[in-house]
Amino acid sequence: MSLALASPMKALTIRLQDELFAVEAGSVREILDLVPITEVPNASPFVSGLINVRGRVVPLADLRVMFGMDRPEPDQDTRIVVMEIDIDGEPTVAGILADKVHDVTDIEAASIEEVPKVGMRWRPEFIRGIGKRNGGFIIIPDLGRIFETQSARTAPAAASEERSAS
Amino acid sequence: MSLPDPTETFRQEARELLEQLESGLLDLGQNPADTDLINSTFRALHTIKGSGAMFGFTQVAAFVHEFETAFDRVRKGLSPATHELVAVALDAKDHIHKLLQHPDDAVPGGDAILDALRIIVSAEPAAALPAPLVAAEPAATISKRWRIVFKLPADSLVYGTNPILLLEEIAALGPCTVKALTDAVPPLADLDPEVPTIGWQVDLTHDDPHAGIEDVFLFLRDGMELSVTPLEDEASLPEPAPAPLAAPLPLPETPAAVPALIEPSEPPRDTRRATNTTTEKTGSSLRVAAERLDELMDRVGELVIAQARLTQIANSSSDANLKTIAEELERLSSGLRDTTMGIRMVPIGTLFSRFRRLIHDLSRDLDKDIEFITSGEDTELDKTMIERLADPLVHLIRNSVDHGLETAEKRLAAGKSAKGSVRLSAVYAGAEVAISVADDGAGLDATRIRAKAEEAGLLAPDAKISEQDLFQMIFAPGFSTAKEVTALSGRGVGMDVVKRTIDGLRGTIELSTRPGQGTTATLRLPLTLAIIDGMLVRVGNGRYTIPLAAVEECVELPEGIEANARGRNFLDIRGSLVPFLRLREVFGTKTPLEPHQKVVIVSSGEGRVGLVVDQIIGNNQTVIKQLSKLHSAIKSFSGATILGDGTVALILDTAHLVAHGQFYVDQGRAA
Structure with a gap:
């Protein structure tokens, strides 16, 4: 997968467990403290909840599910990053759970590398690239792609779950 | 204030004029001698031409000019308004429509239509005069x-x-x-x-x-x-x-x-x-952009939510003044809600008139003489709903004409009049509107539907199934009983789309038929998509809203049944057997089972199902929010709403749950 980032990426860095992630700052609408989450029965664990963002019902996604991470209970650092994400070409507002929100920073295009095809714990198509900062790595997830697989996949999964549960 | 784009205004006006033109032409087909009709048709043409030229739609103006010239002979009584003329004129109207949409591209076919039109109007004896258009040359x-x-x-x-x-x-x-x-x-x-x-x-x-x-x-x-x-x-x-x-x-x-x-x-x-x-x-009504209405509806929705919060706070307070004002605000906001929804209501007649053209074309293409009867045109429905109903109704009407109505010979042989009829009607039925498409054709052939369903693998060969359920098979993807595929129907796409669209509108569809006498498809739709009255219930820690219109009654779950959790899932409601679903099981709730479970009996169409919940909280006004793509696959919910305390509650899709419950009834009968 090629990465076409000519100019530096203006990114919001967030922490999920012990990994640093960077999301496009331009797509971030707001950052919320933890709000009450309504669980959607039979939904996939990745988008298992709904939240109220200024009168809108917004799905809440937990990226940690997609990266196979532990999911401890929220603490005082937990935030919800409300973003606009293109899902199948349709801009959709969704919240992303973050263990901690750091800062907005520029990631130099030159420092971003393509995802190695081997030696990765995670599915390579979920990652647009890996940047370097202060000697550490920053993962740039491909949010559109992650959500798209989910919007297509929830259908059979949810249906079968529903049937087995009843 | 932003100025509206004049070309867009023209387009809009032209579209209305074209509709007027179309209905005028169709009426003319019925009463060819009506000079008022001819004149009004001519006027519509003339206005399109004039304003078309003014706004730079030169192709439109040029085409309409020729159309008008030909039609002028009809106006002068030199040429009669025959069925052929009406048919070609309708083609011409379609062509104008295309030209309006692509004003700068060359749209083929215009000359052929004009030639046909000229031939028809000059085919009369009076045409001994030099052909009208040549005369100008x-x-x-x-x-x-x-x-x-x-x-x-x-x-x-x-x-x-x-x-x-x-x-x-x-x-x-x-x-x-x-x-x-x-x-x-x-x-x-x-x-x-x-x-x-x-x-x-x-x-x-x-x-x-x-x-x-x-x-x-x-x-x-x-x-x-x-x-x-x-x-x-x-x-x-x-x-x-x-x-x-x-x-x-x-x-x-x-x-x-x-x-x-x-x-x-x-x-x-x-x-x-x-x-x-x-x-x-303009004195009595005004044209407003649809987006503004949507925006207004959103605002009212937010107001209703805010008001619900206020009511909640007022109820837990002892301040009498606060309570008074909260009550007053509740009254005002529900009034505002009703008014706003009223603005969005459009009589369904605007939709019905479109189908006259469809029937006209079908009648010509299939060579069946059809009488089209409409009633209840002034029944009002939410604007968005009306727009989304157009395609399903087209499918249903096509099916009625193509599959339902027999050919004239068969009809005569069966002792019916040669002219078939299709009846489209709309009536209010409680909080719903029932729209039905009825034909007086041969009726549905249960044996053939069964054979087809078995062939398509939708039904086990020896399965017992009620007639209503068998007919529902028609709506399964890939199902079609037409022996031959015609251009109009028989491809097995369409009816499943109809079903899906109606489901999406939170409506239901029923078929009833009497062999030899016809078929009726009835769509039941909620009056509005935006705000409903709901009943709030609790299952485990989650709160859910059930559309109040669907709720029939609430009863307590008898203790004996409760103990027998995996046993028979039926309740005896005054002598009739109603299946019930334990929502705790459907939702996989993990909290401990609570005593005194309640059952909310909901109905949809002819089916009923009891939903077992932990607690019935009360009624609330529910502003419906669509679920995103990420959750749209979960069928138990039709949407979500925001409660008084700001949290989100899911709205149960009663039609789906009833179908789910019905599944048990059938299993029970089969066992």
């Missing part, structure tokens, strides 16, 4: 020079006339020189910039000034000074001199310039009449 070959002098009416600038555009239009007719006549311009101190004082003199080289020039000034002619004179050297030609209110088009059977004097008054009067009706309309 000899004149067209001679180019002449004309002097056009005009001065705009005093109020024309106020009404948005732009003299530059007019001049450009004249310039488009042929080479010309333009001179401004400034003799009437007052001194600067007396000048009112809103009153045009400059006159214009244009020397134009053009073959036939009347058709073109009169059209340029079509909408201004009242009160303006206009003269068109041939320049000196052409003085011997037909004398068109100072043209008073002149007809915008030549009478076909006479040389081009003269008719302007023979019959000067009628078309302009028509134009004016059309303008007057528009003015009258």
